Amino acid sequence: MNVAIELLSAALLLVGATFYLAGTVGLLRFPDVYARLHTLTKADNLGLGFIILGLAVQADSLMMACKLLLIWPLVLMASATVSYSIARRADEMGIAPISGDGDSA
Amino acid sequence: MSLIFDTLLVATLLWSAWRSLATSDLVHAVVMFIVFGLLMSLAWARLGAPDIALAEAAIGAGLTGALLLDALRVSNQTAQPGSLAKIPALQRMAVLLISTVLAIGLIIAVLYAPLPSIQLPSMVEANMAQSGVTHTVTAVLLNFRGYDTLLEVAVLLLALLGMLAVAPARPVSVSHVPIDPVLATLARLLVPLMILTACYLLWAGDHRPGGAFQAAAVLAAAGVLLHLAGLLQAWIRPGQLLRLGLSAGFVLFLSLAAILLTEGALLRYPPVWAGALILLIEAGLTLSLSLILAGLFLLLSGRRGVP
Amino acid sequence: MTGLEGPLALFLLLNLLAALIRAARGPTLADRMLAALLFGNTGVGVLLLLAYAGGTLPLNTALVDVALVLALLAAVTGVAFAKRAWGREEEKHERSD
Amino acid sequence: MTLNETLPLTLLTSSLLPGLVIFALPESSISLRTALNLFGALAKLALVGVLLAGVQAGESYGFRYAVLPGIELVLKADALALLFVTLSAVLWLFTTVYAIGYLEGSPHRSRFFGFFSLCVTATTGVAMAGNLFSFFVFYELLTLATYPLVVHRGTAAAMRGGTIYLTYTLIGGALLLTGIVWLYSLIGQSEFTHGGVVSTLGPEYARQLQIIFFLLIAGLGVKAALVPLHGWLPQAMVAPAPVSALLHAVAVVKAGAFGIVRIVYEVYGVEFAQLLNLLTPLAVTATITIIWGSFRALFQDDLKKRLAYSTVSQVSYIVLGVALFGPIGTIGGLVHLVHQGIMKITLFFCAGNYAETLGIHKVSEMNGVGRRMPLSTLAFSIGALGMIGAPLTAGAISKTWLINGATAAGMDWAVWALWISSLLNAAYFLPILWRAWMKPLPATWPHEHILAHKRRETSWLLLLPPLGTASAVLIVGLFADAAWSPLAWAQFIAEREYLQGAP
């Protein structure tokens, strides 16, 4: 396999992993449901996106790459809808967001 | 690296299983169970059993979670909200002890096991040419041991019957679930894709992991999703048509078995026809199994009014 | 193969483990559920990495299919949770704890 | 199947079939039921006649049917079987007539007569059983068929009596079964044979055989009411009078006693039993029972209870006769099997008449009853005198043979016991007779059901049977030397036992 592709792939994978890490840390550190939903819908999805991209570049056929890439929008749609549903439910139940002014923990 | 991965995976599996059992909070238990299902899917993948990983992913992610979460809603209205009776410490210890002994026993048994003297996989390989398919799992499931599968389908149908038998008398009509635009859009986009994927899995079963059960699970999940989005009414009672759908796959399978029986032996396919017959059976099973799996959700759902 | 797939899969698994802490802690039921949802997402990643981490070709593609199915169905549990399981009563109960 | 095979089966069917049909009859079809009952009884009697003639002419009747490999149901009408069959067939006829009169107008008669017929069927089976398996089958069937009769009245007292009856008999049955299966496991299937079948086993089995003998006798002793297994008999008195008659004279206690006869003579063989030292303990038990039963009877005010304890005592005469080594004792025991039946059934019929007609249940209420009911009291007196052993009655014959047998066997203590018992018999029967005939009539009877009109003191269906059996008591006593008498038949059996059994 082409070294360049391998390097590219590795880089993409590492970036993806970093996003995952961030997502997890966010999940643990963020103060309330709403904020945690942010990490889920953004960091983790991005992490997955990069990983998929990293794997897709080293796929041995175009179709395989397409199949990998197909997964990402599916996950995106799912997580957007789920986070919307959960946020909406939380709002309906009157769970107020924890509001800070910029540097609260 | 693999060793660390596997050890970690097993540890997490055990831990999530234990949490799921030991927690006094029902929702927590269900969440842990869903986690357990996903980890199980990973474990099957690691064990080189992608067929089961596929089934576990479809069932665990799509159906079991939804069913359990829906059941929580019902149990909330009848039982103490979100709590389980505390298990006495003594019983816990006993369970732990038994499990440990069993685990040690299993380890010893496996460690001292001689190599099997019968090599079934090689026999399967030797007979693949007559099986009508090229994927060994499918050959075993629908040809060599198709009889097991026939009975298993009966078990699934029976599970639904059992559920119907328990379900108390239901209202004549179900209250309409309001359509949520965001959710509905997701369903409208995803469901055709799910159908496509289900067909793909059915097709794939012939030569690689996939098949009727996995396809049916995906279809059933599509049904659940449509229902949750308000696009599909809950089923009030199994009417004539639905009953036909629920049992069609089984009846087809059984009829073929009976026809083949008059020709010789139960489920002995003529090698020329084997591939086509298996595909036919699998298609029927996909339909019925998906209705059965979806029925587990749709026939129970919407009875007590959506919160 | 970059050789990174295996370690990265392990890394993601560790992430999952960390997320379980959130599931254990709560405080709302949704927080617990988030961990499960994270599992859906991360699981897809792990499966894809595993598909590349070793083994022969048919196995690889099979795991891609598993990931695909997982992705397709990822929404169902989350939606079921929001629509069905998470009601007022539990929340009250939880807050009174 | 030849006629000789069919006949024993037909004999069983003659009461079984009417019984089953009666079960299905509605309560209201009285005449059909009566007809069936009488038909069954007469048919049975006729068949018995045929068999008696045949056996005397040297024919052998047998029927066998495999139930399991190595286990057969065997029926055979040999001389000993016919002794018992004849007794039960004759007495059944009387009892049937009596029961029809006794139960007139009471509820659940179909059920009653159904079980009644079943009970006689079982008794016939017990008599004709050709091996221990068959014997046990009918023996337990007898228990089951009598239970509904005992509890027939459905009162709490009846239930209590029934439960006690059942407890004793089922435990007895269990002991018997253990003994039988044990014996089977040692010698396999073997039919009752003169001279016994177990003597082929070597001396190393002696201990086992003794235990088995104990189990068998204990099992049979319950029904034969051997002390200390007799407790159920006085309690079962709650049953209607025809049932008591059946229990005491025709079926239950007789089945026990008859079983002991079979065990001693045709399973162990009397010689072998003597060899194993089994006979003396049996004789001692019988003697104790004889004395104890008579002694207890003395103190019973309840008429039926007094009769019941009398039965306890009298049935052991049979056992004693069997246990006396030697043909004379055997003849005494066997003949008493018949004589006791006729005498005791007379007494119970009469006791039933007193209760049914006048509501008399106690000895103390019997003052002057002889004048109100002279015929019944006459029959009662004949039965009672027979029990005491007065000359010219059946009782005298059996007692004479028993005493001679005891003397011949050198058991003087048994002779003494028989004399003491006879004295006790007199002590508890004579006061009754004196009261009945001599004491003045009371102003009112306890509960008068049936009014006397003209010379008939009570319903003729109740009157004929005791008169018939009472005459029989006299006839078998007077014509004991005739060729057809029970005594002659007992001699016929004893001859075979001691001739063929001799090595």
Add this chain to the structure above:
Amino acid sequence: MTEHLIDPIPWLIVLPLAWAAATFLLGPRRGARLAIAGLGGQLLLALLLAAQLLTEGAQLHAVGGWDAPLGIELVADGLSVVMLLLTQSVTLSLAIYARAYFAQTGQGAAAIWFWPLTGFLLAGMNALLLSADLFNLYVTLELVSLAAVALVAAGGGRAQVTAALHYLLVSLAASGTYLVGVALIYGVYGSVSIATLTPLVQASTSPAIWLAAGLMALGLMAKSALFPFHFWLPPAHGGAPAPVSALLSALVVKAAFYLVLRLTLTVFAPLAEAGADLLGLLGAVAILWGSWQALRATHLKTLVAWSTVAQLGYLFLIFPLLAPDGLALQAGTMQAVAHGLAKAAMFTAVGVLVLSTGRDTLDGLAGVAGRVPLTLFAFALSGVTLMGLPPSGGFLAKWLLIDAALRQGKWGWAALVIIGGLLAAAYVFRVLRQAFLLAPETVRFHSVPRSLEWVAFGLAVASILLGLRGMELIRLLGIEFAP
């Protein structure tokens, strides 16, 4: 294998599956007739199979044309055919009973789902009795258990659902345990075919086979409600509608026992000695404990259900006594058949009594002797079988069992059989005594269809007649499969 016009083995499985599906499609009204017709056909098939066995010896059917160990083999030997005959004849009677029963009690959930569930149950039973493959046995076991659980649950009330849930949990745990055992065996020997495994295990035992045997036995013991796993049975069997209770008590619990016996005689034969005494001991405790509970029960159906616990104990007594002379095996089979007939008779009779008195308590029975004498007679006759009194199938079983015990000098087991019989008499006569009491003036009885009474009576008479004719059964039983 000779060619036959029709091979009864697979048809015995296909037929019930077919009518199960058809009754599901058609609904209960037409379903009942269909089911009865199907059951009639099955009985004929079973008789045909028995005839084939008697003339040609044990029969084999390789499903899919694949021989073991690759495929699944169905084997009919004497033991399985005896059980098949029992199953078909009892279920046919119960189906006739159920039709009239549900017509009387109304078309609730129980009536609607009874037919398809029974169809699947019966297919499972037949498949189980014919299977010669450990994994296939697991599937059939699932089919049977799930159908049984659903039948209990269909009873409707809260108590029934709770009982069904307990039953389900025990059943699932038991299946799981069994399956782990099968997996272990497959892992070690590479096959799940009984015929293939038997010589392999004979040749070499490994720790795994011990563990597997233990696990499988544990699972099957739980399914057959052997003490101390009996706790689920009385509420489940005592709470279900009468035809269901009869079906479960007479047949379903026997399925697991049959498997224990089958495995003990084949795959686990080299290990059987070790566990036999334990099985016997548990059976003994079951007899005592079940009888004791039956003696204390205040409700009729509970009493009969506890009697099932006790009677199942008898079945397990045969394990310490299994010997080449075959007496214990004969005793066990005879007991299984006799109890199957008698318990079906007893539950159907109790069903009539409950319908007639309108309640399920023992106290309510006073006076039924005059009201439904035929039913009471049926109850008494089935009681005779349970007590092991002659002339009944139960008696022959008891006789054979005592004989087997005494021949081997095992006095304790013989004594236990005797004591168990006496205890059975105690609880059976508890009911009869109550029934013979005079009814209080206030009691009113409901009329009951005669057909219900006759079915109960017929079953009871069958259990008695078996005691007069055990020859054919023993002859059939002697036909073994020689692979």
Add this chain to the structure above:
Amino acid sequence: MIKIVYTDLRHIRSVLWRSVLFTALWWVLVEGRTDGWGMGGISVILSLAASLYLMPPTKVSFSSLGCAVFFSFFLIQSVKGGFQVAIMALRPRLKLAPVIMDLPITLPPGMARVVLANTLSLLPGTLSVRIHGDQLRLHILNRHLPIMQELRATEAAIAHIWKKTP
């Protein structure tokens, strides 16, 4: 659903488009194999039918160019959003100023609003909570950021997707 296809010829275009889309998806799923077209045909018909039933063709149709514009906008914003959250999460001290606010939507009701809500959920700093009337309730991680601006930009990108049929 089949009826829709035949009766309303104006929709043939969208039917064709969807057929092409599903066929392409099938081809991707089978990884370019060519031996599955029989099954593929059936699958495409089935999923097409489902899609037509669930989402009947409307007069509005997509613009390919608009889609591309939106997609690129989305990708860039998404990466930005991911980074932003990642940095927020990984920073030693959390710097959050979360708030929930209702903002007016200018897009027409229907699909467009759903896409808006979902896109905002996936984009930095915002999380859609509910659509009610013409208002969109958003949860915002940092209220000091220019939310309104971002909302309008997104709306504009989304608006590109559709074009009115002549």
